[in-house]
Amino acid sequence: MRITVELDENCIEEEVVIRCKELNETVSQIQKSITDIASQDTKITLYRDKTEYYIPLKDILFFESDGNIICAHTVEKTFITKYKLYELEKMLPWYFTRISKSAILNINKVYAITKNITASSTVEFYGTTKMVYVSRAFYKALMSKMDDLKK
Numbered sequence: 099m100r101i102t103v104e105l106d107e108n109c110i111e112e113e114v115v116i117r118c119k120e121l122n123e124t125v126s127q128i129q130k131s132i133t134d135i136a137s138q139d140t141k142i143t144l145y146r147d148k149t150e151y152y153i154p155l156k157d158i159l160f161f162e163s164d165g166n167i168i169c170a171h172t173v174e175k176t177f178i179t180k181y182k183l184y185e186l187e188k189m190l191p192w193y194f195t196r197i198s199k200s201a202i203l204n205i206n207k208v209y210a211i212t213k214n215i216t217a218s219s220t221v222e223f224y225g226t227t228k229m230v231y232v233s234r235a236f237y238k239a240l241m242s243k244m245d246d247l248k249k
Contacts (some may be wrong), residue, residue: 099124130246133192139207140191144170144177147218151177155194155204159223160230161186179224196241197221201232205243 104159114132118125133150141152159239163183170177179186197203203221211232212220218231 120177130160130192136191139232142170143196144179146175155191156206158194158204159207159228160197160203160221160229161194162200171228171230173223173228182208183228193243193247195236195240197236197240198231203232203240205229205240205247211240211244 114136116125116129116193119175138157142155142158144151144153145242153172157172161170161179161183163169168179168181168183168186170179176187181189183196183200183202186194186202190202194202194204194232198218207223208221209224210222214220218233219237220230221230221231
């Protein structure tokens with residue numbers, strides 16, 4: 099494997115290009131690692147009352163819709179976002195995944211998943227009593243991402 103770094107004084111935004119013959123496990127891991135590093139400091143603008151907050155994505159447990167309002171949950175607080183769930187799904191890093199029609203989850207914050215064969219499964223988080231439900235249709239995709247996290 100060859101790694102090349104090109105310096106360009108006219109560069110406005112850093113760009114990483116991975117050129118490969120095929121997408122294999124090594125390339126996927128490199129892509130995941132670069133995404134993790136790049137998104138560590140990424141913040142999202144959220145709202146609570148009349149105040150605007152700039153919260154790191156890594157601190158978000160999950161996003162969920164409550165009617166027409168989309169809430170972002172951290173360990174201690176709940177905020178409002180102006181984005182729709184489908185917009186968040188497109189812009190969030192790989193470690194966020196859709197778990198139902200009404201929720202997107204940060205898999206890095208999952209403490210436990212209680213599987214329920216006949217209904218939605220329950221997800222618990224580190225350091226809080228907050229929970230969210232995974233619909234049966236999204237359970238398999240969530241478990242696949244959780245397995246990727248172990249690698």
